[in-house]
Amino acid sequence: MTYSISILPGDGIGVEVIDATRPLLDDAAHAGGFELETTRYDWGSERYLESESMMPDDAIETLETYDAILLGAVGHPDIPDHVTLRGMMLPIRKAFDQQVCKRPSVLFDGVESPLRGYDGGDIDFVLYRENTEGEYADAGGHEHRGYPHEVAVQTAVYTRQGTETIVRAAFEAARSREGRLTNVTKSNAQAHGMVFWDEIVEEVSSDYPDVTVERLLVDAASMDLVRRPDEFDVLVASNLFGDILTDIGAIVSGSMGMAPSANINVEGHSPSMFEPVHGSAPDIAGRGIANPLATVLSVSMLFDHLGESEVARDIWRAVESQLADADAPRTPDLGGSATTEAVVEDIRTRL
Ligand code: NAD
Ligand code: IPM
Ligand code: MN
Numbered sequence: 001m002t003y004s005i006s007i008l009p010g011d012g013i014g015v016e017v018i019d020a021t022r023p024l025l026d027d028a029a030h031a032g033g034f035e036l037e038t039t040r041y042d043w044g045s046e047r048y049l050e051s052e053s054m055m056p057d058d059a060i061e062t063l064e065t066y067d068a069i070l071l072g073a074v075g076h077p078d079i080p081d082h083v084t085l086r087g088m089m090l091p092i093r094k095a096f097d098q099q100v101c102k103r104p105s106v107l108f109d110g111v112e113s114p115l116r117g118y119d120g121g122d123i124d125f126v127l128y129r130e131n132t133e134g135e136y137a138d139a140g141g142h143e144h145r146g147y148p149h150e151v152a153v154q155t156a157v158y159t160r161q162g163t164e165t166i167v168r169a170a171f172e173a174a175r176s177r178e179g180r181l182t183n184v185t186k187s188n189a190q191a192h193g194m195v196f197w198d199e200i201v202e203e204v205s206s207d208y209p210d211v212t213v214e215r216l217l218v219d220a221a222s223m224d225l226v227r228r229p230d231e232f233d234v235l236v237a238s239n240l241f242g243d244i245l246t247d248i249g250a251i252v253s254g255s256m257g258m259a260p261s262a263n264i265n266v267e268g269h270s271p272s273m274f275e276p277v278h279g280s281a282p283d284i285a286g287r288g289i290a291n292p293l294a295t296v297l298s299v300s301m302l303f304d305h306l307g308e309s310e311v312a313r314d315i316w317r318a319v320e321s322q323l324a325d326a327d328a329p330r331t332p333d334l335g336g337s338a339t340t341e342a343v344v345e346d347i348r349t350r351l
Pocket of ligand 1: 013072073074075076077081085089256257258275276277278279280281282283284289290291292294331333
């Protein structure tokens with residue numbers, strides 16, 4: 001069996017965590033008895049600074065031919081974020097209908113939460129984020145710039161197909177876990193899109209009588225992810241709400257540097273993309289101290305998606321074993337002084 005994987009390091013610490021994690025892919029292939037064909041594309045902000053485009057014109061056609069995509073991060077302090085992200089990462093999620101974004105938040109043994117009183121395993125939930133529409137739809141306009149009647153309109157878009165796809169994926173996940181789903185919306189203020197979303201959750205729930213559904217408004221959900229993160233199993237939320245809640249999920253489970261994600265094309269007609277939840281972190285870029293574990297865990301999710309579940313589990317367990325080991329190297333976000341590379345090297349010895 002041969003899998004083809006395109007690797008997009010991107011910008012800032014994206015490049016550092018991808019470069020460090022790269023040898024792990026070959027280790028995984030060796031252990032799993034399959035072949036990997038990888039191609040690295042150095043697209044991103046440096047390219048933009050030279051040529052005013054983040055990716056070549058045929059980037060989507062190029063990526064389409066791969067079985068999966070591994071992405072670092074995108075974003076550069078000298079270029080507006082809406083230019084870089086709308087030039088590279090967001091168009092990939094949309095072009096390949098990566099409608100389901102799966103983001104686990106796990107407090108691993110040996111990791112300290114900034115919240116008091118939680119031990120390893122106490123926090124373990126997964127958020128299903130709608131990933132191609134909602135508040136991220138490219139619908140709106142900005143005109144009369146600089147005049148008193150200047151106007152900007154940003155419209156959120158919720159389709160039945162998109163909403164039902166993410167909601168069903170979340171119900172399926174809840175069924176395979178503890179059977180509890182938290183639906184997060186803002187239906188008290190947003191009576192069109194969010195009430196529609198709630199109606200779809202209600203409809204789909206009749207197919208999952210074994211799943212208990214809790215409803216939370218997003219403001220209260222933000223509070224509860226801090227107040228009682230241990231009580232969540234699966235959450236489902238719109239694109240923007242899911243984005244915000246997964247940064248909370250990452251930090252209550254120890255660090256932004258350990259949160260992985262999968263952007264999944266459910267029909268399988270286009271590649272899915274795997275990436276850490278974090279960004280390019282300009283504040284620490286270039287120092288070789290970024291935590292690579294979010295990327296390592298994203299690689300685990302990538303192999304799981306390709307059907308190599310044993311290899312995926314081994315990588316996940318290597319991370320668990322490293323974090324549980326008080327003598328293992330840790331990056332500064334976890335209170336250590338190890339480099340990005342040293343952490344991956346140690347993971348490789350545990351595989
Ligand atoms: P960020 O996630 O890059 O950083 C937030 C904080 O977390 C920073 O203090 C950073 O040092 C820390 N952090 C993040 N990843 C870490 C890691 N692996 N190890 C240790 N510490 C880590 O978010 P930001 O600062 O809001 O955004 C920076 C840039 O990245 C912006 O241009 C933004 O648009 C972009 N961004 C891109 C993605 C993506 O490509 N998927 C995601 C988020 C943000
Ligand atoms: C993420 C990021 C992106 C998002 C940004 C960079 C557009 O924050 O993947 O969480 O909001 O989806
Ligand atoms: Mn985010």
